[in-house]
Amino acid sequence: MSDASTRTDRMTMAVIDGNSLMHRAFHAVPPTMTAPDGRPTNAVFGFLNMFLKMIDAFHPDAVACAFDKGRPQVRMDMLPEYKAHRPSMDDDLRQQFPLIKEVLEGLSVPILEAEGWEGDDILGTVARLGEQAGMDVLLITGDRDMYQLSTDHVKIVGTRKGLSDVQIMTPETVQDLYGGITPDLVPDFYGLKGDSSDNIPGVPGIGPKKAAALIAQYGDLDGVIAHAHEVKGKMGENLRAHIEDALVSRKVATILTNAPIEVDFEAAQFPGFDAAAVRNTLGSLGINSMQNRLLDLLGDDTDHAGSSRFVLPELLEEAQQEGTAGLVVAVTELERAIEEGLWIGASIEEQQDQPGLFGSEKTLWLATDRALFSVSDAFGAAGTLTAPGYDCSQGLIPAVLKRLVQAGRLVSTDIKTLLHQLAPVDSSEPALMDLAHVDPQRIFDCGVAAYLLDSSQSDIAEMQMAETYLGLSLLPAAGEDGAPHDACAVAARSAALARTLIEPLTAKLEALGATSVFTDIEMPLVSVLADMERTGMLVDPDRLHELSLKLGSQIAELEAQIRSLAGDDSFNLSSPQQLSRVLFETMGLPTKGLKKTQRGYYSTNARVLEELAHDHEVVRLILEYREKTKIKSTYLDTLGALRKADGRVHTTYNQTVTATGRLSSSNPNLQNIPTRSELGHTVKTAFSAGPGCLFLAVDYSQIELRLLAHLSGDEHLIAAFNEGEDFHAETAARVFGVSIDEVTPELRSRAKAVNFGIVYGQQAYGLSQTLDIPQAEAREMIDRYFAAYPGVRTYLDETVAQAKRLGYAETMFGRRRPIPELASRNPNLRHFGERTAMNHPMQGSAADIIKLAMIRVAARLREEDFSARMILQVHDELDFECPASELEHLSAMVRETMEGVVKLKVPLVADVSSGVTWAEAK
Incomplete structure (x- = not known):
């Protein structure tokens, strides 16, 4: 049923479990999406995205959506404690249920619900009625207990990851999954194993495997109960003691098919909505990109007036022709844009199924203000371009990119990938350009800009950028679902999109005060990271x-x-x-x-x-x-x-992954080798600096604590650092009321745990776990800490209060972190938000400082003609590969640079160590 070519004469109806999909959507989409009037819309957006994927995958003839209504009284009458332990629904999610129902009504999708009945039973009832009416029924849900409804004409579409990864359950697959448990035996299965998520007790000590084995042996739950006396050991004791629990659990787990609803199958035919109604409904919620995807379902004659698509610039016709003439026209257009100081969008397309425009497997797509075109290496290699400024000895693509980096203004959704066309990651391959000469004012990475605007979304997708910053939807590109036969390449769309995004992203950065972080930290860092990736580690x-x-x-x-x-x-x-x-x-x-x-x-x-x-x-x-x-x-x-x-x-450094602003490392993750364990130390013995060289490590000492002293302004904390004493011992003396001479190693260790715990917003429970002490003792230690450093308590309280007012926390350099959890009704989420608000100014500022240090150290390495190379960044540490003859000079330079990045109320201190291997250096 997943393809139109396999359709039979039977109609297909999809029935959506509205509550299940709304919950999944709410937790899958970042909570930063809002309607123009401020109402949250992340669950609505995620629900619609899954809805459209379902339509694309299964092309149902009819669609309906079921929701719970009121308390689940029908099952509570069977089991009073049913779902009793479930936490209350998040208020932001609760607000969105009426919104999605408005959208469904605009789409003419029937909403099915009945007071006291759960959506599961609505689905069960529709499945029975639909099958009786001669239809095939798809139940779209994330609940496994629905597998009991599976028949030859009722399939359960399990939403494991949205609808991009689904599990279609038939009687055969249900039986395979549960080791012989057929759909009709699923309630018996749950009767034995229970379901903790719904507070269905089952039989203690009987899990899925034992439940399946018992049913396989005795036929069904009734058979298991009849032979309970034969079951040995503790399991047998539990079974005989909990027979009534098992029977009640089976009854509660049985999906009912007699809910008091009426289903008008004709009214549920899809699509049957009005285009204007969809535009009005989605427009009021600010969900613009979905409009066209929905309107396209109505067919080619749909009136799209008032809706918005992202439109590509026109292709240069001459550049479509194979030959030097087309290439010259393309270069002429490039030079015009360069001369006029315009931003030029770029994206690389690699390993195409079909040859590129000029016959190679790698194509560079470029977008100016008036044209979209591509170039490939085949012509440069043939020496067909002799224009000034274009060195084609390494291929046309590197030549064009070098020209753009040196003389133009290059914008992309992934600048670093483009830079590696000039300086390949494998340093055995020649570089066309020294990345140290990349002017950060000439590059603009849209992905990094979007990340700065909302760091809760890592690696924001192009579709989201178009929706969020242009209010437009992207036309499907070649290879994507719903793409027409003449769709453009993904890279072509990416280049054009980047060129279009730069204006709104620039304006938004300015409006949020994030311009300096972008221009002074993130963009200068791009080429530094690309150079480090190319250098790699031996x-x-x-x-x-x-x-x-x-x-x-x-x-x-x-x-x-x-x-x-x-x-x-x-x-x-x-x-x-x-x-x-x-x-x-x-x-x-x-x-x-x-x-x-x-x-x-x-x-x-x-x-x-x-x-x-x-x-x-x-x-x-x-x-x-x-x-x-x-x-x-x-x-x-x-x-x-x-x-x-x-x-x-050669690790890859990621600028857009962590919410704090810190860099992450992947493929391989060299930042995640355990730093304090003997095993992690052993792994580091395999990394060396090479013959005649040493490994140099320079690490900020207690940077987050120093930032806490600076930001809080607490006079005692500042004095402890400025006097150059043992800071943890000083804290121990103040917290435990003893002299410095009386501080034991154990007291110092406890004070150290409190110091770092305070920075991360740790509460009494967390500290008690860290130190393995009673919670009351941990609470007393924290109270003593705040009594010793009263300015810290005041600062943290004010920071949380400000974050609650603004919805975000900010570093001393202006890097914002949205914290929607602060407004949550869920206490756990709210407490997480408070800890995040306390910590971000320190951790985020530390991230900014180490990035600034990397930029300045890289510049001095070049300016002072060092042979040494920066090869790794791990948290607050920079690592170098250094000729032995440069060790003393390099150590002094790096320490001086790192300690002088910013002026604080307390000194920044960088500790230096070295060795033949990474292990010896740390």
């Missing part, structure tokens, strides 16, 4: 192999010890479900206070195991096993294969 594959073998032996020994202590030789240590079974069922470890996962077993995440490790040796060994297997698979067995021809690994 890694010794033989050393990696040696370490991997050694660690492999240790892992095998650990595995044997764990199996021996657990008394089970067959379970998979890497399976959370099997590990949970062994720990909590076979070994009987305590489960008090632990929650079960959605799949019905107790969690074995790190927090749970760390608490248990204090009293259980097997758990301590499991944590050690996990750490060693992760280090082996993530680094020791992987890094060697990631080396390029130059013998180096």
